[in-house]
Amino acid sequence: MLATDVPVILHNSTRGLLSLDDGRLDVLQLSSDGRPPKRLLSSPMRLVLRARLADGASPNGANGASNGHANGNNTADAPRRLDLHALRQKNANSHALHLTKIHVLVEQTHIADAEAFVEAVMAAAYPVTTPFRKVLLLVNPVGGKGKAKSIVKETVLPILEAAGCLIELQETQYRNHAEEIAKTMELKYEYVAVIATASGDGIICEVLNGLAERPDGKKALRTPIAPLPTGSACACSTNLFGIQDTFNIALAALNVIKGQHLPIDLASILLLPEKKRRVSFLSIAVGMMVDLDFGTEHLRWMGDTRFIYGYVRGVVQSKNYKMRMRFDVTNTDKEAMAKAARDAARADMTPLKPGERRDSHAVVQGPQTASASSKAVVNGNSSSSSEDDGPIAPHVPLQPNDSWVTIESNTDKRMRRDQSTSPPTTPGDKMGGWQNGDSLSYFYAGLMPWVSRDLNCWPVVLPGSGEIDMVVQRVISRKEFIAAIDGAEHGDGYWNENQCYYKLRAFTVENLDKEGTKSFSLDGEQYPFNEFHVEVMPRAATLLSLDGRFTHGLFVSGTNKKGKLNAPPKA
Numbered sequence: 001m002l003a004t005d006v007p008v009i010l011h012n013s014t015r016g017l018l019s020l021d022d023g024r025l026d027v028l029q030l031s032s033d034g035r036p037p038k039r040l041l042s043s044p045m046r047l048v049l050r051a052r053l054a055d056g057a058s059p060n061g062a063n064g065a066s067n068g069h070a071n072g073n074n075t076a077d078a079p080r081r082l083d084l085h086a087l088r089q090k091n092a093n094s095h096a097l098h099l100t101k102i103h104v105l106v107e108q109t110h111i112a113d114a115e116a117f118v119e120a121v122m123a124a125a126y127p128v129t130t131p132f133r134k135v136l137l138l139v140n141p142v143g144g145k146g147k148a149k150s151i152v153k154e155t156v157l158p159i160l161e162a163a164g165c166l167i168e169l170q171e172t173q174y175r176n177h178a179e180e181i182a183k184t185m186e187l188k189y190e191y192v193a194v195i196a197t198a199s200g201d202g203i204i205c206e207v208l209n210g211l212a213e214r215p216d217g218k219k220a221l222r223t224p225i226a227p228l229p230t231g232s233a234c235a236c237s238t239n240l241f242g243i244q245d246t247f248n249i250a251l252a253a254l255n256v257i258k259g260q261h262l263p264i265d266l267a268s269i270l271l272l273p274e275k276k277r278r279v280s281f282l283s284i285a286v287g288m289m290v291d292l293d294f295g296t297e298h299l300r301w302m303g304d305t306r307f308i309y310g311y312v313r314g315v316v317q318s319k320n321y322k323m324r325m326r327f328d329v330t331n332t333d334k335e336a337m338a339k340a341a342r343d344a345a346r347a348d349m350t351p352l353k354p355g356e357r358r359d360s361h362a363v364v365q366g367p368q369t370a371s372a373s374s375k376a377v378v379n380g381n382s383s384s385s386s387e388d389d390g391p392i393a394p395h396v397p398l399q400p401n402d403s404w405v406t407i408e409s410n411t412d413k414r415m416r417r418d419q420s421t422s423p424p425t426t427p428g429d430k431m432g433g434w435q436n437g438d439s440l441s442y443f444y445a446g447l448m449p450w451v452s453r454d455l456n457c458w459p460v461v462l463p464g465s466g467e468i469d470m471v472v473q474r475v476i477s478r479k480e481f482i483a484a485i486d487g488a489e490h491g492d493g494y495w496n497e498n499q500c501y502y503k504l505r506a507f508t509v510e511n512l513d514k515e516g517t518k519s520f521s522l523d524g525e526q527y528p529f530n531e532f533h534v535e536v537m538p539r540a541a542t543l544l545s546l547d548g549r550f551t552h553g554l555f556v557s558g559t560n561k562k563g564k565l566n567a568p569p570k571a
């Protein structure tokens with residue numbers, strides 16, 4: 001529907017004009033002396049939260065009328081109040097967003113135009129999603145720098161309320177409380193459109209594990225989750241909003257309001273011998289990378305800088321780890337994997353036709369509602385709804401067969417292979433250049449590109465592809481490890497020949513040196529390291545993302561931070 005411009009009365013009784021043109025909402029103040037109009041608001045529709053025309057029966061005044069008092073004569077032909085709520089950028093280059101609310105009055109003669117205008121604004125502001133979401137907001141008061149409560153009160157709630165969201169807020173009271181909530185809450189699917197987590201990655205992991213344990217686990221896991229980054233490790237937000245906007249709370253709140261469904265793979269991890277299952281959405285680490293998280297908790301005040309400290313400390317200790325891994329490999333060819341990721345990024349950037357939305361790497365028709373989301377994900381598996389309501393499949397111990405490859409690190413701690421003898425990785429080499437007996441510094445498996453703002457560890461991840469990306473890092477000199485920090489946020493380490501890179505459907509790991517290393521980490525949480533089996537659960541969970549995808553790093557968009565193509569080094 002085309003909306004005409006709507007004449008209005010502004011707060012100081014001056015004349016104004018509302019206009020919707022070329023993807024922007026403008027509020028103009030008209031002058032009576034022939035001067036050009038003054039632009040009070042000019043907002044891209046992406047940042048518009050709500051337009052609303054007050055009920056005709058009880059008109060409110062323009063400025064200050066939000067106190068609820070009627071403005072003068074309460075008659076049927078009195079002017080009606082129109083509210084416009086949006087996020088505002090300070091200037092075109094600014095990432096900071098502020099909530100702005102404008103109230104105007106519409107005279108009776110323009111009410112029909114104003115109604116059409118409001119409808120057109122809402123349609124343009126929510127082209128592929130449904131407004132007024134019902135939000136379960138979980139707040140971890142102690143995560144990160146401990147400021148979640150005030151951030152939620154001062155920034156998040158005003159924005160969600162301005163968009164007309166219905167919010168149920170729950171503070172987590174103790175460790176694993178979020179998991180309990182997700183496991184036991186009454187989940188009315190038509191009611192909870194999104195679980196928002198004012199926390200770090202830990203609470204997201206807890207929520208996913210709680211949902212996974214429910215008798216209706218399959219369906220429950222697809223409840224969209226949207227992070228509000230108030231923890232110290234907020235990798236999920238880096239992947240959704242980019243390095244610069246990782247901690248942009250207003251942008252994250254906008255994602256709660258308007259984010260599109262992004263189906264993601266999960267990993268199911270069977271811990272042995274206990275036979276306990278956990279699910280992971282982010283990372284699985286053994287070796288040096290485990291130390292990034294553990295032993296640095298007391299440095300929370302540093303924010304995510306504490307992980308750089310953990311890395312340097314790990315390099316200084318320079319241990320190697322003894323283990324046996326079995327991989328169900330789908331790809332090890334670095335050039336082919338980089339090309340596939342770049343092709344997918346290019347496809348993501350192809351403009352959508354009206355009415356289309358992006359669902360991971362597929363384009364789907366129609367708007368997103370809670371039930372539409374279920375369908376979108378279910379369509380991928382073409383399973384019936386009753387089958388889909390049940391628990392997730394049990395994780396039984398995996399039985400690697402002959403097609404799996406076995407990667408074994410050295411048994412002699414002093415032995416290091418001369419790296420100059422590294423065989424080049426060739427297409428079809430399922431070992432990815434690894435030679436059994438090499439010294440292993442760490443392995444790190446991940447399901448989204450960034451594990452922190454400083455490290456794009458898996459730059460060629462294809463979300464929803466049913467694969468987990470695995471880096472196996474040989475022991476290198478301390479100097480080389482420190483040099484690897486440069487460019488790590490852009491995925492430059494990917495081309496390092498001492499980093500073997502695999503795409504896997506599943507893998508198993510056995511600890512061959514239980515004295516040397518006692519724990520490994522899942523999404524930043526520590527677990528005893530004996531043996532564990534990992535299987536990918538394709539598209540098992542859903543995040544919200546403003547563009548329906550993860551952010552594109554420089555690695556896949558073609559250039560590195562030095563402005564050069566991020567390509568394999570020349571021989």
Ligand SMILES: Nc1ncnc2c1ncn2[C@@H]1O[C@H](COP(=O)(O)OP(=O)(O)OP(=O)(O)O)[C@@H](O)[C@H]1O
Pocket residue numbers: 140141142143144145172173174175176177198199200201202203204206230231232233234300524
């Ligand atoms: N009220 C509470 N008291 C103590 N621990 C809590 C409380 N609420 C949540 N937790 C725990 O806090 C941990 C950190 O969660 P969160 O995801 O917010 O942050 P993080 O970025 O992963 O870690 P960090 O605490 O370093 O910011 C989780 O293990 C969670 O169980």
